[in-house]
Amino acid sequence: MWQDTIVAEVRKIREAHAAQYNYDLRAIYAALKKAEEQNQHPKVSFPPKRILKEEEVKPALSTQTT
Structure with a gap:
């Protein structure tokens, strides 16, 4: 499977960063x-x-044909 080198x-x-804090989210x-x-x-x-609000929204150009 292909791996992205940046990812x-x-x-x-x-x-490595998580290991530095023993995977403790509060410490991180x-x-x-x-x-x-x-x-x-x-x-x-x-x-x-x-x-x-719904009534404040101006309708876009109408796509309906009459």
């Missing part, structure tokens, strides 16, 4: 949050998209 590399790194999460806090890159947060 294989990512899985290998993910496996805590380490990621700590790294995120130490990161100096600006964080971007977009506002949630507004969900329109």
Whole structure:
């Protein structure tokens, strides 16, 4: 079976990272949050998209022929 080398590399790194924390999801999460806090890159947060009510939605061009 064909293997994608990039996917294989990512899985290998993910496996090593999980093993470093004894596969404890809470420890992995805590380490990621700590790294995120130490990161100096600006964080971007977009506002949630507004969900329109059915009556607010304008119908598209009609495809019906009369």
